[in-house]
Amino acid sequence: xxxxxxxxxLYGSFVARLPPELRSAGAELPFRLGLVPRPSIxxxxxxxxxxxxxxxxxxxxxxxxxxxxxxxxxxxxxxxAVIEAxxxxxVADGQVTAxxxxxxxxxxxxxARDEALFELYGEPxxxxxxxxxxxxxxxxVSEQQRFGEDDPVPFSLYEAISxxxxxxxxxxxxxxxxxxGWRADRTELVRSTLMNIALGLQxxxxxxxxxxxxxxxxxxxxxxARHELDNASKPVDLAEARALVxxxxxxxxxxxxxxxxxxNARLGAxxxxxxxxxxxxxxxxxxxxxxxxxxxxxxxxLLRLKQLGPWAAEVFG
Amino acid sequence: MQxxxxxxxxxxxxxxxxxxxxxxxxxxxxxxxxxxxxxxxAVTETDEESExxxxxEQLNERIRTWVGGPFEGLSxxxxxxxxxxxxEERFNVTLAPWKEANGY
Numbered sequence: 001x002x003x004x005x006x007x008x009x010l011y012g013s014f015v016a017r018l019p020p021e022l023r024s025a026g027a028e029l030p031f032r033l034g035l036v037p038r039p040s041i042x043x044x045x046x047x048x049x050x051x052x053x054x055x056x057x058x059x060x061x062x063x064x065x066x067x068x069x070x071x072x073x074x075x076x077x078x079x080x081a082v083i084e085a086x087x088x089x090x091v092a093d094g095q096v097t098a099x100x101x102x103x104x105x106x107x108x109x110x111x112a113r114d115e116a117l118f119e120l121y122g123e124p125x126x127x128x129x130x131x132x133x134x135x136x137x138x139x140x141v142s143e144q145q146r147f148g149e150d151d152p153v154p155f156s157l158y159e160a161i162s163x164x165x166x167x168x169x170x171x172x173x174x175x176x177x178x179x180x181g182w183r184a185d186r187t188e189l190v191r192s193t194l195m196n197i198a199l200g201l202q203x204x205x206x207x208x209x210x211x212x213x214x215x216x217x218x219x220x221x222x223x224x225a226r227h228e229l230d231n232a233s234k235p236v237d238l239a240e241a242r243a244l245v246x247x248x249x250x251x252x253x254x255x256x257x258x259x260x261x262x263x264n265a266r267l268g269a270x271x272x273x274x275x276x277x278x279x280x281x282x283x284x285x286x287x288x289x290x291x292x293x294x295x296x297x298x299x300x301x302l303l304r305l306k307q308l309g310p311w312a313a314e315v316f317g
Numbered sequence: 318m319q320x321x322x323x324x325x326x327x328x329x330x331x332x333x334x335x336x337x338x339x340x341x342x343x344x345x346x347x348x349x350x351x352x353x354x355x356x357x358x359a360v361t362e363t364d365e366e367s368e369x370x371x372x373x374e375q376l377n378e379r380i381r382t383w384v385g386g387p388f389e390g391l392s393x394x395x396x397x398x399x400x401x402x403x404x405e406e407r408f409n410v411t412l413a414p415w416k417e418a419n420g421y
Contacts, residue, residue: 246343300343307346311402312336316329 007044007053010076011083014112018105025105032105033087034096043079051197051280053079056173058280059190062273063180070120070179077116078172081129084109085136085168092140094216117175125175132167139164147218150234152227155253158220159199162206166198186272193268193277200261200284203254204291208306210251214241224250246299255295255302259288334384345383352376353400365393 015026025032028039030046043053051058056074060066087106090096117125139161146153146161173194177187206213210221215238222241225248226232235241245251266281294301339346355372365373377390391399 242343294340298341298343300346301340304340304343304346307403307406308336308339311399314398314402315332316336 005044006075007050007079008042010072010079011043014076014080014109017112018108022101022105022108025101026108029083029087029105032096032102033090035086043083049280051277052201053082055169055194055197055277056176058277059173059193059269059272059274060176060180061276066180070176073116073120074172074176074179077113077120077125077129077175078169080109080113080116081132081168081172084113089140089165092144093213093218117172120172121175121179124178125171128175129168129171132171135164135167139167144218146223150218151223152231153220153223154227155224155257158224159257162199162202162220163195166195166202169198170194189268189272193265193272193274196261196265196268197281200258200265200281200288203258203261204288204302207251207254207258207291207295207302210245211238211242211303214238221245221250221254224248224254242300249296249299251299251302252292252296255288255292259285259292262288328389331384331388334386335380335388338380338383342383348379349376350403352379353396354404356396356400358397358400360393360397369393 015023018026030036030041030043031039036046047053054075056078057071060071084106087096087102087109091098091102091106096102114126114129117129142161143165146157170191173190174187177190182190206220210219213219214222219241222235222245225245226234228248228250229244232244235244262281262285266278266285269275269278269281291302291305294305339349352372352375356376357366357369357372360366360369373391373393373396376396377388380391381388
C-alpha cells in the first residue's frame with residue numbers, strides 16, 4: 001500500500017492555497033464533518049485503509065513508467081472528490097449542521113478537484129466530473145425522495161440509486177487511465193473495479209448504520225425489509241423497525257451483495273495487475289463472507305459487532 | 318477435561334464467552350443493554366449503593382444463564398466500562414473507533 005502520509009501532504013497543499021479565512025476550517029475538515037473526535041486528526045488517520053482516498057494510485061501499481069506527476073494529480077482529484085461527496089452527504093442527511101463557512105470550504109474542494117482533473121487530462125476530465133456530479137446529485141435526490149415517501153423499495157432500485165451515488169468517486173481513476181492512453185475496455189475495467197469497491201463499502205455501511213439512519217429519517221434496510229415482507233406497514237418506533245428488519249433477512253442479503261461486489265473488484269484488480277488492490281479486495285471479500293454468514297445465523301450480528309467492538313478491543317486487545 | 322475446567326474458571330475466558338453470547342443473540346444484547354442502562358453512573362470503585370449492587374447482581378445472574386456455567390461476575394468498574402461503551406456510546410479515543418466507523 002502507498003504511504004498514506006502522502007494523502008496529508010496533498011491535502012495540505014490544497015489547504016495552503018485556501019483563502020486565509022477558510023484555512024482553519026479546511027485543515028480541520030474531518031473534525032468539522034464529525035468524522036473524528038479531535039481537530040488534529042488528519043484525513044489519512046480518519047479512514048481505515050488507503051483505498052478510500054488513494055484508489056487511482058493503487059490501480060496503476062502494475063503499470064511501469066507512469067509519470068509521477070499524473071499520479072499525483074489523479075490522487076489529489078480523487079481524494080478531493082471523495083471528501084466533497086462525503087461532506088455534501090453529511091450535510092444533506094443532517095449529520096452535520098450546514099454553515100456558510102463549511103459550504104465555502106466544500107466549494108473550494110470541488111474547484112480544486114476540477115483544477116487537478118484539468119491538469120490530469122484537460123477539459124474531457126472536467127466534463128467527466130460534471131457528469132458524475134449530476135449523476136451523484138440525482139441519486140442523492142432520489143434517495144431523499146424515497147426516504148420522504150417511506151414506501152417499500154425493491155433491491156434493484158436500491159442498487160441503482162447506490163450505484164449513482166458512487167459516480168463522483170470513479171472519475172479520477174478513469175481520467176488517469178485515459179491520460180495514460182489506455183484502451184476503452186481497460187478504462188471501463190478501472191471504472192467497474194472502482195464501482196465495485198465503492199458498492200462493497202456502501203452495502204456494509206447501510207447495514208451498520210441502518211438504526212442511526214432510521215432515527216435521522218430514512219434507512220434503506222427498512223424500506224427493503226418492508227418490500228421483502230410483502231409490503232409490510234410502517235413501524236411506529238425503532239423497536240418495531242428492528243423486528244421487521246431482523247426478521248426479513250435483508251441485512252444478510254446486503255452483506256452477500258457486499259461480498260459479491262468485493263469479489264468483482266478483486267477480479268478487476270487482478271486483471272489490471274493491481275496486486276495490492278487485489279489483495280485488499282480479497283481480504284474484504286473474506287471478511288464480508290464471514291459477516292454475511294454470521295448475519296444469516298444471528299440477525300443483527302454486524303451492528304452488535306460494531307457496538308461491542310470498542311469494549312472487545314479494550315479487554316482482549 | 319482439565320483444560321476445559323481451567324478455561325471455565327479463567328475470568329478472561331469467561332468474558333470471551335460473554336462477548337460471544339452477546340454477539341450471537343439480539344435479545345440477549347438488548348437485555349444486557351437495558352440492565353446496563355439501569356446501573357447508576359455515580360458509582361465509584363469504593364462506593365456502590367445497595368440499589369446499584371442489586372442491578373449488578375441481577376446482571377451477573379443473567380450472564381451466568383447466558384454463558385451456561387460459572388461466571389465470576391462483573392465488578393462495578395467493569396459494569397461502568399460496558400455502560401459507557403454500549404449505552405452511552407462513549408468510546409476510549411485511544412482505540413481510534415472512528416477508523417472502524419468510516420467504511421468509505
